[in-house]
Amino acid sequence: MTKGNLGAVRFRGFPAALLIAALGVGVGVGAQAPQAPDQVADTASDPSPIFRSGVTLVTTDVIVRDGDGVFLADLTENDFRVWEDDVEQEVASLVLVHGGRVFNQLLPPPPPQEGIILPPTRAVSETAGRIFVILVDDLHIETSKTPRARAIFEQLADNLIHEGDMFGIVSTGPSSIRVDMTYDRSLIKSSADRMTGDGFNPNEMTLLSPGPRGVTELSWRAHVAFKTMRDVVGNLESIQNRRKVVIYFSSGYDFNPFEHERIFARSPLAQAYSDWGSFDRESLYAGLPDPVNDPFDQIARQGQVFNDADLAMEIAELAKAANRANASFYTVDPRGLVTGPDIDFQGPMESFRDYVFTTQNSLRALAELTGGRAVVNRNDFDDAFREIDAETSDYYVLGFYSSNPDPTFRTRRLRVEVEDRQDLEVQHRSHYTYARASARASAPPP
Numbered sequence: 317m318t319k320g321n322l323g324a325v326r327f328r329g330f331p332a333a334l335l336i337a338a339l340g341v342g343v344g345v346g347a348q349a350p351q352a353p354d355q356v357a358d359t360a361s362d363p364s365p366i367f368r369s370g371v372t373l374v375t376t377d378v379i380v381r382d383g384d385g386v387f388l389a390d391l392t393e394n395d396f397r398v399w400e401d402d403v404e405q406e407v408a409s410l411v412l413v414h415g416g417r418v419f420n421q422l423l424p425p426p427p428p429q430e431g432i433i434l435p436p437t438r439a440v441s442e443t444a445g446r447i448f449v450i451l452v453d454d455l456h457i458e459t460s461k462t463p464r465a466r467a468i469f470e471q472l473a474d475n476l477i478h479e480g481d482m483f484g485i486v487s488t489g490p491s492s493i494r495v496d497m498t499y500d501r502s503l504i505k506s507s508a509d510r511m512t513g514d515g516f517n518p519n520e521m522t523l524l525s526p527g528p529r530g531v532t533e534l535s536w537r538a539h540v541a542f543k544t545m546r547d548v549v550g551n552l553e554s555i556q557n558r559r560k561v562v563i564y565f566s567s568g569y570d571f572n573p574f575e576h577e578r579i580f581a582r583s584p585l586a587q588a589y590s591d592w593g594s595f596d597r598e599s600l601y602a603g604l605p606d607p608v609n610d611p612f613d614q615i616a617r618q619g620q621v622f623n624d625a626d627l628a629m630e631i632a633e634l635a636k637a638a639n640r641a642n643a644s645f646y647t648v649d650p651r652g653l654v655t656g657p658d659i660d661f662q663g664p665m666e667s668f669r670d671y672v673f674t675t676q677n678s679l680r681a682l683a684e685l686t687g688g689r690a691v692v693n694r695n696d697f698d699d700a701f702r703e704i705d706a707e708t709s710d711y712y713v714l715g716f717y718s719s720n721p722d723p724t725f726r727t728r729r730l731r732v733e734v735e736d737r738q739d740l741e742v743q744h745r746s747h748y749t750y751a752r753a754s755a756r757a758s759a760p761p762p
Contacts, residue, residue: 373408374400375642375715377559377687378732379707379743387710389414391734398716399731409715411557416446416480416709420557446708447497447558448476448483449643451545453566455489455537457513457650460658461567465650468697469508469565473501475701476563486548488541489514515567518661518668522577530572530623538569538627542634549634552641557713560643561704564682567651568675568692569631571623577663624674631678635685636727636749642713644688646704647679652695687745714744726750 378396380388393410412419450472457465477483478501485495485507491514493507516524516534524531545562552560638645654676657668676692683690689707691700714732732744 372718373556373715374718374748375409375556375713376730376732376745376748377642377644378712378714379710380712380734381741381743383739383741385741387414388740389710391712395734395737396712396714397733397735398714400716400718400720400728401725402729402731403719405716405719407714408717409557409713411713413446413559413713414710416478418557446481446561447552447555448481448561448563449548449552450483450485450563451541451548451565452485452487452491452493452507452511453489453541453564454487454491454512454514455541456515456566456569457511458515458517458567459513460517461650462511462513464652465513465565466508466511468648468650469511470505471697471701472563473504475698476705477501477504478705486544487511488537488544518574518657518663518671521671522574522663524578526572526575526578531578534569534573535571535626538571538630541566541569542630546634546637549638549641549643552643555641557715558642559708559711559713560641561708562638562643562645562686562688563704564645564647564679565650566647566679567649569627569678570671570674571627573671573674574663574667577667627674627678628681631681632685635682638686639745639748640751643686645682645686646688647683647690647692648697648700649676649679649690649692652697653693687743723750726752 380391382388389412391412393407396407396410398405398407452469480499481501482497482499483495483504484497485493485503487493491510491512493510495503495507515537521531521534524533545564549560549562635645654672656665657663661668676690679692680690682688689700689704691697691704694700718728720728727747727749729747730745732742734740734742
């Protein structure tokens with residue numbers, strides 16, 4: 317069955333589900349639930365009890381560099397100042413990760429225990445300094461780009477994933493890649509050998525059947541990728557005091573590419589013309605309905621004007637889930653530097669440039685909204701992976717308890733500074749978003 321057949325379903329979802337389940341049990345890094353102090357009521361010492369409920373430790377990663385780009389590893393909790401919506405907060409926890417090694421400088425106290433007080437247990441040794449989740453979105457990688465994508469993927473073991481790093485791999489399509497959280501870097505090579513692109517090329521996109529909200533096949537594929545990644549980062553929320561890195565292999569998203577070409581490609585008369593848009597429309601459609609100006613076709617296509625807004629909303633929702641888990645997306649476009657279409661492309665350059673612009677911007681948005689980096693429109697993947705390696709090896713994880721208990725303020729701005737040091741470059745998340753009340757209520761009890 318060819319790719320042009322919309323009925324062809326080539327996705328098998330069990331690898332993603334298995335990796336998502338493995339993230340909950342396979343991460344041996346001292347996974348902790350978000351620390352929420354229980355209600356405290358000391359009636360013996362104070363007749364006015366103090367109640368705390370629903371207070372969650374908010375964490376964000378912070379990278380501090382001097383004017384020469386050198387990371388500063390000698391800062392303490394007294395050197396940092398953090399604001400939430402322009403209201404200064406008290407630093408409750410600070411963890412330094414330097415060179416991939418973890419140094420706990422300040423951890424929040426455990427919640428008070430009820431009943432029998434047992435002697436404190438010895439802390440479990442945390443061996444994983446860095447945590448990576450690699451998403452292979454083969455539903456959005458062209459088949460012809462498979463050899464290039466495999467070569468780029470193998471560079472991860474040489475330039476980014478080192479000994480002692482824990483990583484997992486999951487794919488969205490028929491490659492059926494599933495690697496539970498592991499330290500074995502040889503699995504990167506074996507996963508690269510199984511990677512096979514299953515995305516549509518521009519010519520195939522012009523033959524897809526449009527729907528009232530755009531091309532149903534393309535939106536469905538994007539939903540598969542977004543939902544897979546949302547479930548993965550949701551399980552990463554339980555891992556505290558670490559910066560979770562998501563390497564996102566994809567060629568980007570566009571819900572309605574080549575709209576003009578797709579309309580004319582469905583007309584037998586238009587298929588006889590190789591130069592799109594250069595013919596005389598009146599002579600071509602003399603006595604026949606025009607697919608562009610036909611009022612019934614226009615009504616059927618009205619919902620397509622919301623495609624860009626739908627894509628932006630779905631990217632924003634995925635970014636919010638990643639920010640809640642303190643996970644950063646580093647998007648990698650295996651197409652590299654795009655200078656033009658393939659030689660067999662049939663269509664105008666303007667439409668191709670619009671398609672490339674939209675897909676690359678979707679990857680940039682995912683990275684920028686989560687504090688990551690977008691590796692798009694470049695061929696120096698070795699240097700790009702080394703840059704990501706530097707960003708994920710040296711950082712602080714700063715935590716605080718929000719002083720604003722109002723749940724209606726879901727999205728909150730963050731600002732972090734180093735006291736009395738205006739010459740430093742401080743990189744951190746700009747905001748975070750609480751989960752909706754309905755999502756929290758539907759979650760199963762621990």
